[in-house]
Amino acid sequence: MEIITSSIITIGDELLIGQVVDTNSAWMAQELNQVGISVSRRVAVGDDWQAIWNAIDQEMAGSHIVLVTGGLGPTADDITKPLLNEYFGGKLVLNQKVLEHVRYLFDKVYKRPMIPRNEKQAEVPDTCTVIHNANGTAPGMWFEKNGRILVSMPGVPFEMKGMMKDSVIPELVGRYKLPLILHRTMLTAGIGESFLADRISAFENALPSHVKLAYLPHYGMVRLRLSATGFNREELIMQMDSLFETLQEQLADVVATSRDEPMEAAVARLLLERNATLATAESCTGGYIAHLITSRAGSSQYFNGSVISYANAVKTDLLGVPEATLQSDGAVSEATVTQMVKGALASFKSDYAIATSGIMGPGGGSEEKPVGTVWIAAGNKNGVRAMRFQFRFDRMRNIELASFNALNFLRKFMLDQSFHPKN
Known part of the structure; x- marks a missing residue:
């Protein structure tokens, strides 16, 4: 079974200096995981042309799908669009639908005049498919090269989420035959990670190759997550239910909750x-x-x-x-x-x-x-x-x-x- 892999690149100096916490990549990873797309890498880069170029080059070589957020605004430090235009060998053209949408936002929503800098938001590389941004002025861009897909979206969370839900995820689901990824999580308390691992070592060693067990320690407690990948939903659910029940029985005295919850x-x-x-x-x-x-x-x-x-x-x-x-x-x-x-x-x-x-x-x-x-x-x-x-x-x-x-x-x-x- 082929696992479809993805990488997430977040762009902005503010992410590297800790001024802004990157919540985008965590949310995107969860959404991708739910539809069966594995996230292999998450990368943060600053507003530097060469650093962004190198990150895109590396991730395009290693993943089927690369999702990029940030650097699409109207100011001088927003360099993602011109860089992608050069990377994919295109030229910037004015997209009339995007221009009409930008004018609508300034006239009806923002209620302020639009300046030439805002009009440039409607310029997109002619090598991309435009993704409508219902919540902002910067359109998303879908590129394809050598069998790989790169999608660039704004860094503003609610704009990116709208594009992901309305356009990107549905298109990816229709494009690939994706496996089912299941997780079962429990929270244990009163036992350290190493003692826990020793206690369930036989259980872990007997797991089939498509099922993994992860230890996630947090504040003196350990979250255990069973993850399985497969294409037969009914069989996978039955198998995971059985394995999770066995794990709960072995750890009955230290399980605080058998749900993925705090x-x-x-x-x-x-x-x-x-x-x-x-x-x-x-x-x-x-x-x-x-x-x-x-x-x-x-x-x-x-x-x-x-x-x-x-x-x-x-x-x-x-x-x-x-x-x-x-x-x-x-x-x-x-x-x-x-x-x-x-x-x-x-x-x-x-x-x-x-x-x-x-x-x-x-x-x-x-x-x-x-x-x-x-x-x-x-x-x-x-x-x-x-x-x-x-x-x-x-x-x-x-x-x-x-x-x-x-x-x-x-x-x-x-x-x-x-x-x-x-x-």
């Missing part, structure tokens, strides 16, 4: 299934857990609110942590986070609550409680459970690790029948 989504599903609500009482995480939860649409159905009790006075006044507890045990302690959970449950009238208190660094640690020490608690009306964690990274990563581990700690608490709210 931890906050797994917690959200549990809360929705139980028609239950959640509140957070955060100290060291500074509201990051609440941010993760509320980043999901529909979170108002299960999230009541949060107290960011950074100061000890707030822990006492709003969450009812006794001053004596803070004096005897300290803010970073089992006793404090336990009381923080109880205070959040009462204040927000929620079914569940999470609390965090710790030392994120770079300073503030001691021999007894070094930087990275975090106490996490989860509870409901039937009880509270707390646990000490020790992280070892910089401040921001410690905050993120504490937040993800807090959500997983809550997930396990909710699944523990001894704390089930129906008791």
Whole structure:
């Protein structure tokens, strides 16, 4: 079976200096993967003629399809179009349909006069097929050479996405006989990548050649992705379902979710299934857990609110942590986070609550409680459970690790029948 390969080239100095994060190539790769086109390389180059030329030359030699975004605007640093014109041996000609579309946008949409620089957007190489840009002035361009395809699109995300969905993907699907690419993903927690690999080595070694297993570690958790390629949909789905079920059985004690979703989504599903609500009482995480939860649409159905009790006075006044507890045990302690959970449950009238208190660094640690020490608690009306964690990274990563581990700690608490709210 021939695998149709593609490369993605993103153009712009802003990508190389970190001023703009490249989200285009990630989105394009997902879209290509869904229709069975494999992405072999993603390349970012600056606004440099020779660098762009070399990148196109290299990718055209190695991939069936090359998708290019960026450098199609009306300013002097937008050199993609003249470069492609020279690369494919053409000459720039005025395309009347594009010109009419540009005039329409300036007259009816932008409501401002069009200048000669904007008219030049309608000039395209005579060696390309024009791709209509419904959302902007710069047209896309489809080139073919030596059995290879190059498609150039604007770098503006919503313009590129419109072209991909309306024109590029449908044309590619019609052009090639494409295989089905299936993925099954699970998230594991509480086990390191190397230990995980040792545990399922026999399973991995027995996989057929068209099925691959990928390890994707993230914040102390590991995402496992099974990927398979084939042309018989029914057989491939049955095979993947069977393999994924076997993998889940072997890792039943460490699987956090058997879906391709973040931890906050797994917690959200549990809360929705139980028609239950959640509140957070955060100290060291500074509201990051609440941010993760509320980043999901529909979170108002299960999230009541949060107290960011950074100061000890707030822990006492709003969450009812006794001053004596803070004096005897300290803010970073089992006793404090336990009381923080109880205070959040009462204040927000929620079914569940999470609390965090710790030392994120770079300073503030001691021999007894070094930087990275975090106490996490989860509870409901039937009880509270707390646990000490020790992280070892910089401040921001410690905050993120504490937040993800807090959500997983809550997930396990909710699944523990001894704390089930129906008791």
